[in-house]
Amino acid sequence: MKLTNPELIVxxxxxxVYKDGDKIVKIFEKDHPKSAVFNEALNTVRVEEAGLDIPKLDEVTQIDEKWALVIECQAGETLETVMEKDPDNLEKYMAEFVDLQLQIHEKTAPMLTKLKDKLAKQINQLKELDATQRYELLVRLESMPKHTKVCHGDFNPSNVIVGEDGKLTVVDWAHVTQGNASADAALTYLQFALKNRVAAEMYLTMFCKKSDTAKQYVQQWFPIVAAAQLEKNNELEKDFLMKWIDVMDYQ
Known part of the structure; x- marks a missing residue:
């Protein structure tokens, strides 16, 4: 396959990641595991089959000897951009954002990777934490209830597209799993908190109210998901995440 009119967007x-006509094309580096590319493709299809209205996977192909995914392009702006342009209506957009996440959590997809298994693997591989810290986090993780809800795994406003008609569409399902919705919410909270603590608190309050979940329950996931995010090895976020891992006294 060859790109016809590519526009680099990520x-x-x-x-x-390129926009090429009415398609989004993700081109992975040659050293990126082939299994990871096909796993992302498979997960995207599994989310489609769960009944969620997402951009469809069209093709798994190679471009210049690199593996690539070709996905339908969803026209519009990201919700993150819309929120930044219209801060006076942040509460309205946040309500729509939370409703969308709850719609995802209503779905199940039994073939998806289990979130608790993924988190345990990420924590076990961390070099930044000593054995005692890893053990405490793994004990906490094991004590958390096992659920089977679809969890996006990277649910933030930059992964929500607002169409011209106002319809919201969730994109980028590379990290999707099945598991506990409050773990998914904890990660979304931390992503907000990294940039805007006020928006983070608004999100958490709204999520807990709409889902009838105690804030303390979501907070119990903070150290676990913060530790798992360290695996991404982003130095800009490392200090921020370590502070959350150190907060092990949520009850």
Whole structure:
């Protein structure tokens, strides 16, 4: 396959993402595991089959000897951009954002990776934490209830597209799992808190009210998901995440 009129929209160490006509094309570096590419493709299809209205996977292919995913392009702006342009209506947008996340959590997809298994693997691989810290986190993780809800795994306003008609569409399902919705919410909270603590608190309050969940229950997940995020090795976020891992006294 060849790109016809590519526009680079995302660049990471392991991939480049292009808009090419009515398609989104993710091109992964040659050293990126082939299994990871096919796993993302498979997970995207499993989310489709769960009944969620998401951009469809069209093709798994190779471009310049690199593996690539071709996905339908959802026209519009990210919800993050909309929120920044219209801060006076943040509460309205946040309500829509939470409603969308709760719609995802209503779905199940039994073939998805279990979130608790993924988190345990990430924590076990961490070099930044000593054996005692890893043990305490793993004990806490094991004590948390096992659920089977679809969890996006990277649910933040930059992964929600607002169409011209106002319809919200969730994109980028690379990290989707099945598990506890409050763990998914804890990660969303931390992503907000990294940039805007006021928005983070608004999100958490709204999520807990709409889902009838105690804040303390979501907070119990903070150290676990913060530790798992260290695996991404982003130095800009490391100090922020370590502070949350150190907060082990949520009850």
């Amino acid at each position: 660049k990471r160490s392991y991939k480049e």
